[in-house]
Amino acid sequence: xxxxxxxxxxxxxxxxxxxxxxxxxxxxxxxxxxxxxxxxxxxxxxxxxxxxxxxxxxxxxxxxxxxxxxxxxxxxxxxxxxxxxxxxxxxxxxxxxxxxxxxxxxxx
Numbered sequence: 657x658x659x660x661x662x663x664x665x666x667x668x669x670x671x672x673x674x675x676x677x678x679x680x681x682x683x684x685x686x687x688x689x690x691x692x693x694x695x696x697x698x699x700x701x702x703x704x705x706x707x708x709x710x711x712x713x714x715x716x717x718x719x720x721x722x723x724x725x726x727x728x729x730x731x732x733x734x735x736x737x738x739x740x741x742x743x744x745x746x747x748x749x750x751x752x753x754x755x756x757x758x759x760x761x762x763x764x
Contacts, residue, residue: 668674
């Protein structure tokens with residue numbers, strides 16, 4: 657059996673299950689090491705980013721629809737205003753005709 661210990665650069669085996677477990681060194685206080693880095697945070701942020709990127713076209717479409725609805729409402733308001741002014745002019749002309757007719761009737 658081979659009793660030569662492996663080094664970090666050249667372990668005896670590449671299988672992590674067959675390697676000796678790491679023992680905490682006596683020079684470091686217990687619990688001073690930073691916790692193991694897990695990739696779950698990176699995966700979550702990547703998933704959130706892709707989810708946000710997938711929702712971008714939906715948000716753009718929603719903003720576009722909002723703009724179109726706003727423009728349509730402004731157009732309807734403008735049309736109502738124009739027709740109201742038209743009716744006001746027509747009413748003023750009818751009022752003038754009625755006054756003239758009344759004045760002609762009183763004169764005769």
